[in-house]
Amino acid sequence: MRGLPDRKTGWLSWLSTTDHKKIGLMYIYATFLFFMLGGVEALLMRLQLAQSQNTLINPQTYEALVTMHGTTMIFLFVVPVLAGFGNYFVPLMIGARDMAFPRLNALSFWLLVFGGIVFYMSVFFTPPNTGWTFYAPLSDSAFSPSNGVDAWIFLIHLTGLSSVLGAINFVATIHNMRARGMGWARMPLFIWGILIYSYLLILALPSVAAAVTMLLTDRHFGTGFFDVAQGGDPLLWQHLFWFFGHPEVYIMILPVFGMISEIIPVFSRKPVFGYKAIAASTAAIAFLGMLVWAHHMFTTPTPIVVLAFFMLSSFAIAVPTGIKIFNWIATMWRGALVFKVPMYFAVGFIAQFLIGGISGVMSAVFPVDWQLQDTYYIVAHIHYVLFGGSVFGIFAGLYYWFPKMSGRMMNETLGKVSFWLMFVGFNMTFFVQHALGLEGMPRRIYTYQSGYGWDTENLISTIGSFILAAGILVTLFNAVRSVKTGKKAGNDPWNANTLEWFTPSPPPENNFDVIPRIRSAEPMKDIRREVAAAGRPAGSVAQPVAPGT
Amino acid sequence: MDTRGRDLRGKRAAPAGSLVRRLLLLAGLGCALLLIAGCGQSQGGQSTLHPASDQSRKILHLFWGMLAAAVVVFIGAVVLLAISYRRRNREGIPLVEAENEKAVSSGLVVAFGIVIPVACLIVLFFIANIGVVKATDAPAPGQTKMNVTVIGHQWFWEVRYPGSAAVTANEIHIPVKTPVNVTLKTADVIHSFWVPELNKKVDMIPGHPNTLELYADHVGMYRGQCAEFCGLQHAHMSMAVYADPPAKFRAWLANMAKPVAPPASPQAKAGEQVFLTQQCASCHTIRGTSARGTIGPDLTHLQTRNTLAALTIPNRKGYLGAWVIDPQHFKPGNKMPGLNLSGAQFSNLLTFLEGLK
Numbered sequence: 001m002r003g004l005p006d007r008k009t010g011w012l013s014w015l016s017t018t019d020h021k022k023i024g025l026m027y028i029y030a031t032f033l034f035f036m037l038g039g040v041e042a043l044l045m046r047l048q049l050a051q052s053q054n055t056l057i058n059p060q061t062y063e064a065l066v067t068m069h070g071t072t073m074i075f076l077f078v079v080p081v082l083a084g085f086g087n088y089f090v091p092l093m094i095g096a097r098d099m100a101f102p103r104l105n106a107l108s109f110w111l112l113v114f115g116g117i118v119f120y121m122s123v124f125f126t127p128p129n130t131g132w133t134f135y136a137p138l139s140d141s142a143f144s145p146s147n148g149v150d151a152w153i154f155l156i157h158l159t160g161l162s163s164v165l166g167a168i169n170f171v172a173t174i175h176n177m178r179a180r181g182m183g184w185a186r187m188p189l190f191i192w193g194i195l196i197y198s199y200l201l202i203l204a205l206p207s208v209a210a211a212v213t214m215l216l217t218d219r220h221f222g223t224g225f226f227d228v229a230q231g232g233d234p235l236l237w238q239h240l241f242w243f244f245g246h247p248e249v250y251i252m253i254l255p256v257f258g259m260i261s262e263i264i265p266v267f268s269r270k271p272v273f274g275y276k277a278i279a280a281s282t283a284a285i286a287f288l289g290m291l292v293w294a295h296h297m298f299t300t301p302t303p304i305v306v307l308a309f310f311m312l313s314s315f316a317i318a319v320p321t322g323i324k325i326f327n328w329i330a331t332m333w334r335g336a337l338v339f340k341v342p343m344y345f346a347v348g349f350i351a352q353f354l355i356g357g358i359s360g361v362m363s364a365v366f367p368v369d370w371q372l373q374d375t376y377y378i379v380a381h382i383h384y385v386l387f388g389g390s391v392f393g394i395f396a397g398l399y400y401w402f403p404k405m406s407g408r409m410m411n412e413t414l415g416k417v418s419f420w421l422m423f424v425g426f427n428m429t430f431f432v433q434h435a436l437g438l439e440g441m442p443r444r445i446y447t448y449q450s451g452y453g454w455d456t457e458n459l460i461s462t463i464g465s466f467i468l469a470a471g472i473l474v475t476l477f478n479a480v481r482s483v484k485t486g487k488k489a490g491n492d493p494w495n496a497n498t499l500e501w502f503t504p505s506p507p508p509e510n511n512f513d514v515i516p517r518i519r520s521a522e523p524m525k526d527i528r529r530e531v532a533a534a535g536r537p538a539g540s541v542a543q544p545v546a547p548g549t
Numbered sequence: 550m551d552t553r554g555r556d557l558r559g560k561r562a563a564p565a566g567s568l569v570r571r572l573l574l575l576a577g578l579g580c581a582l583l584l585i586a587g588c589g590q591s592q593g594g595q596s597t598l599h600p601a602s603d604q605s606r607k608i609l610h611l612f613w614g615m616l617a618a619a620v621v622v623f624i625g626a627v628v629l630l631a632i633s634y635r636r637r638n639r640e641g642i643p644l645v646e647a648e649n650e651k652a653v654s655s656g657l658v659v660a661f662g663i664v665i666p667v668a669c670l671i672v673l674f675f676i677a678n679i680g681v682v683k684a685t686d687a688p689a690p691g692q693t694k695m696n697v698t699v700i701g702h703q704w705f706w707e708v709r710y711p712g713s714a715a716v717t718a719n720e721i722h723i724p725v726k727t728p729v730n731v732t733l734k735t736a737d738v739i740h741s742f743w744v745p746e747l748n749k750k751v752d753m754i755p756g757h758p759n760t761l762e763l764y765a766d767h768v769g770m771y772r773g774q775c776a777e778f779c780g781l782q783h784a785h786m787s788m789a790v791y792a793d794p795p796a797k798f799r800a801w802l803a804n805m806a807k808p809v810a811p812p813a814s815p816q817a818k819a820g821e822q823v824f825l826t827q828q829c830a831s832c833h834t835i836r837g838t839s840a841r842g843t844i845g846p847d848l849t850h851l852q853t854r855n856t857l858a859a860l861t862i863p864n865r866k867g868y869l870g871a872w873v874i875d876p877q878h879f880k881p882g883n884k885m886p887g888l889n890l891s892g893a894q895f896s897n898l899l900t901f902l903e904g905l906k
Contacts, residue, residue: 059782060882063783130778138738138778143703143737228755234755273658277658299751301752301758311674311678318670319663319667322666323663325626325662326626329630333632336637347630358622361619361670365615366677367611368608368611368615371605371608371745374741374776374777375776438596438597439595439596439597439598440594440596440597440774442775442776442783446784
């Protein structure tokens with residue numbers, strides 16, 4: 001026997017680790033760093049738009065900021081931070097000791113990091129400034145000779161590969177490594193979210209990978225996929241991009257739905273209402289989400305019957321989404337609500353996501369979208385979904401799981417201060433943008449003249465964005481401070497339902513010494529009940545009391 | 550045991566109670582704000598809230614109808630959240646799930662989550678498809694008296710009147726109360742033609758000519774702007790649609806169709822030579838001279854326009870001079886280079902340009 005190798009310590013242990021928890025934490029650190037970068041970019045844009053004909057930022061820089069902000073938030077924050085939470089919690093919640101392919105897992109993370117570095121290197125040369133959608137022919141070499149576009153193409157290749165490999169890993173792990181007794185109907189809803197997120201990534205990403213590869217060869221090797229003069233078609237880009245781009249929206253929200261479905265029952269002291277309906281509606285949203293991409297293209301020359309199809313399919317998504325929202329409300333209905341910070345963010349999520357969902361249905365009606373498309377109304381809509389929805393959900397998850405990841409509680413008061421600043425700041429920033437869009441302000445303009453009536457609303461929006469930023473900083477401060485000084489959390493500070501709370505906080509390298517047999521969708525409740533009934537220490541109930549139970 | 554017992558935690562209830570109240574307050578404030586936004590009148594604006602045609606009005610009515618329904622749905626959900634907070638049980642008391650309560654919750658989800666959305670969406674689908682689409686459709690060819698072709702360029706709008714020699718830029722004149730069929734094309738990247746008060750927006754995509762009907766209820770100026778991001782000066786790609794009385798429009802079009810008169814004064818003649826020998830003529834056309842460039846806007850009747858550089862600056866002597874010397878100051882990144890002219894050349898050129906009536 002050679003025995004175990006020496007355990008590495010220090011920074012080398014992070015560089016070489018294949019432990020899903022360390023990789024998960026690195027995902028969360030790295031993506032929050034990108035979140036800060038994307039946030040600073042957003043604040044600079046808001047400063048420039050604070051008044052009409054502002055000359056603070058030149059057009060080149062402003063448009064680079066638009067492009068970097070969108071790309072960063074989508075490809076380097078929301079999607080990978082969910083992979084980070086997934087990495088940390090999927091094995092813990094299903095009772096596994098690691099992901100199915102630990103080394104592939106490390107590869108996924110480092111591909112993401114290098115994708116981000118390649119993209120941000122372009123800041124030192126010529127950053128891309130075509131908007132995050134990179135519509136051809138604007139992104140072709142004739143109109144964007146700058147190699148910032150190429151940096152973006154490599155970002156999509158690298159982070160795309162990272163996401164697909166990560167997704168394959170999640171699928172393999174969730175299908176094969178669940179604890180004994182955890183059937184499909186006993187899987188935590190967060191696991192359902194991550195599973196379907198993974199399938200969507202595997203289905204949707206090849207489309208954008210193909211599109212950016214075609215763009216690369218158009219730019220450098222003389223092909224003409226998107227060039228009319230050579231028999232290509234710019235609409236091809238839009239179809240390929242949105243065939244990925246719309247499922248991407250659900251990729252960014254389904255795991256968050258899962259988090260909310262975990263948090264609300266815990267803080268309502270009730271089982272989640274309609275477990276099967278929530279799981280099934282997640283799958284339904286994913287399926288329908290693959291069929292709605294052309295609602296981003298309502299202003300292109302497209303036959304009305306096609307528009308009507310995409311309007312109907314977009315409508316259809318409102319139904320499973322509505323089911324989820326009312327399932328959450330029904331879970332809270334007459335529950336013993338405990339308003340801790342995760343619950344604040346979860347309730348804020350419901351209200352804000354509802355606004356984003358409703359404004360989405362309104363812009364799915366194509367005659368109305370003909371007016372709203374490419375205006376600030378759409379900017380408001382996507383931010384209600386992605387910030388009011390996804391990011392508020394991610395913050396709920398951060399406050400909920402921080403004790404498990406660090407072993408310490410985050411400060412409640414600071415958490416509430418942060419929530420209120422973010423809640424007020426977010427709505428101040430983005431609600432007025434609905435009005436701006438209706439008043440005819442197009443998106444992605446670096447300046448505007450006075451006399452349109454846009455000045456006051458833009459100023460309100462800018463002030464709101466700084467309040468929002470302050471709220472985010474309070475949470476970051478809270479997290480950094482709590483790692484060292486927070487109250488000790490213990491195994492299960494929230495009296496939660498799922499298996500990650502069975503193991504110490506932070507969990508040991510092997511996650512579980514014994515993996516309990518699962519007998520319901522809420523294994524921790526079973527365990528607590530047995531402990532109470534038997535008066536025995538928790539460890540002893542890890543084994544089934546009687547065979548076959 | 551009283552499972553409906555009121556909150557016994559005393560002051561801990563306050564922040565959470567105010568959560569729901571503040572949510573409601575914010576929703577109310579938001580709706581008020583949206584209404585205020587809807588009330589502000591602007592002259593020559595580009596707001597979808599001030600329609601001046603049947604098309605825009607129909608779309609706006611559909612929008613208001615949906616907004617009313619949306620507000621009801623949103624407030625309904627927030628009220629349910631508020632009630633669920635109000636009726637929460639005390640912490641620590643095990644909740645006995647009564648059968649009828651489960652039925653109530655199921656009913657809630659089925660009614661609000663499935664039945665109401667499906668009913669609303671079906672109604673919406675028919676209204677949108679049958680009512681509004683017809684109104685906003687482009688007319689069949691040959692149905693309208695007027696045809697205009699608009700070609701998007703980085704970053705201005707070229708305007709042509711088929712059947713007439715008239716070519717202009719950025720300022721589109723149409724007769725009032727006349728359906729005008731607009732053919733939309735692009736010379737380079739994707740642009741989107743949008744005059745919100747008159748009709749929907751339509752993308753101009755290479756290889757996909759598109760059409761749109763413009764119709765104005767009353768005489769006036771309606772502003773529009775490129776809606777699809779098209780590069781550096783997307784922000785300064787505006788246009789104006791002037792709906793004129795028919796007689797005034799005909800006179801305008803007749804003038805626009807004519808080539809420019811030969812320059813009268815010696816200064817203007819010298820200015821024309823500057824225009825033709827410096828770089829100007831390689832990009833601009835002036836009908837009646839040998840200038841035949843196609844990169845920049847047609848300048849034949851420059852002085853009939855109120856603005857320069859796609860509504861970036863007013864068309865007045867000072868602005869025109871400043872633009873010619875340093876176009877990159879007002880619209881950085883546009884394709885016009887600054888000219889290195891002597892004082893005499895510059896003043897002659899301006900005199901010539903001011904004669905382009």
